[in-house]
Amino acid sequence: MGTMLARFVAMALPLAGCCETTHHTALVDLEGRPITEPVGGDAGTSDAAAAGALDCQALCLQPIIGRCLSWEIESCERADPAGGAVTCRYVDTQCPDILPLPRTVCGRRTHGAGPATALGDDALGRALAHMAALEAASIPAFARLARELAAHHAPLSLIRAAERARRDEVRHAATMRGLAQARGGSVGRVTGRAVRGVRPLAELAIENAREGCVRETWGAAVARFQAAGAADPALRRAMGVSARDEARHAALAWRVHRWALSRLDEPARRECARALRDEAASLRRELDGCFDDATARALGVPTGAAARALASAIDGALWGRA
Ligand SMILES: [Fe+2]
Numbered sequence: 001m002g003t004m005l006a007r008f009v010a011m012a013l014p015l016a017g018c019c020e021t022t023h024h025t026a027l028v029d030l031e032g033r034p035i036t037e038p039v040g041g042d043a044g045t046s047d048a049a050a051a052g053a054l055d056c057q058a059l060c061l062q063p064i065i066g067r068c069l070s071w072e073i074e075s076c077e078r079a080d081p082a083g084g085a086v087t088c089r090y091v092d093t094q095c096p097d098i099l100p101l102p103r104t105v106c107g108r109r110t111h112g113a114g115p116a117t118a119l120g121d122d123a124l125g126r127a128l129a130h131m132a133a134l135e136a137a138s139i140p141a142f143a144r145l146a147r148e149l150a151a152h153h154a155p156l157s158l159i160r161a162a163e164r165a166r167r168d169e170v171r172h173a174a175t176m177r178g179l180a181q182a183r184g185g186s187v188g189r190v191t192g193r194a195v196r197g198v199r200p201l202a203e204l205a206i207e208n209a210r211e212g213c214v215r216e217t218w219g220a221a222v223a224r225f226q227a228a229g230a231a232d233p234a235l236r237r238a239m240g241v242s243a244r245d246e247a248r249h250a251a252l253a254w255r256v257h258r259w260a261l262s263r264l265d266e267p268a269r270r271e272c273a274r275a276l277r278d279e280a281a282s283l284r285r286e287l288d289g290c291f292d293d294a295t296a297r298a299l300g301v302p303t304g305a306a307a308r309a310l311a312s313a314i315d316g317a318l319w320g321r322a
């Protein structure tokens with residue numbers, strides 16, 4: 001990861017000239033669940049030996065879900081050899097002419113599988129590569145959703161819809177990868193541990209609330225903006241297809257939400273409602289920091305007041321009512 005990060009920063013610097021780098025750390029447990037929020041400050045030196053075989057990409061992803069794509073996982077190490085905590089180190093490289101896209105412009109992710117790395121000399125190519133990476137990360141997320149819905153005896157219509165969504169994401173990832181490559185962007189493999197096993201329904205429902213009801217609903221709305229407003233006709237066409245599919249994925253998330261709530265007890269239902277509210281709040285916090293850039297305009301994503309108005313409209317219609 002350090003090598004990849006060094007390449008990212010090395011490519012960014014000549015483009016921008018005045019990039020500003022800040023470091024942050026957060027504590028997670030051995031399952032990657034955040035213990036603390038990322039806090040700024042000198043990251044100090046990383047002890048590679050202490051890191052051992054830790055999968056930093058998988059362990060350290062959760063605390064930065066919702067952050068701009070300028071955040072990268074730098075390293076991780078055991079906070080206490082006898083304990084259950086891992087210190088994750090992050091670097092945030094803000095460059096005036098490099099788009100800090102939100103992490104979930106379009107894409108559903110699942111705990112334990114991180115998005116692929118995205119590289120490229122061209123800021124737009126790299127932004128497209130980030131989008132392709134998020135699409136690729138949605139593939140294991142829907143595969144897992146379908147498998148876990150089946151294990152929890154969900155209606156067949158939900159399982160089939162999740163399988164169809166996985167196939168959609170395979171196409172989205174390939175299309176976005178092609179658009180990124182045409183602009184010099186490149187995408188690595190989806191990172192992280194294989195996501196096996198079946199989680200309790202409450203855990204599935206909370207992830208679905210965050211990644212589906214909030215993030216895919218937002219992604220579907222943004223995709224509609226891009227289908228109308230992206231500068232490149234090929235991107236407009238791709239986002240037109242994506243907007244239709246993502247709207248279906250968002251609707252699936254809400255169907256899964258309603259079905260799961262009907263099966264869960266009151267404390268678990270409250271947890272789901274809290275997760276949904278927290279994720280919507282997290283998304284709203286991203287808007288000011290991520291949507292005011294020339295590359296965002298090239299992509300056709302809503303910026304500034306338009307983004308806030310869109311989030312408010314969705315909040316009033318969906319998130320705030322759930
Ligand atoms: Fe997608």
Ligand SMILES: [Fe+2]
Nearest residue numbers: 108138246249
């Ligand atoms: Fe999707």
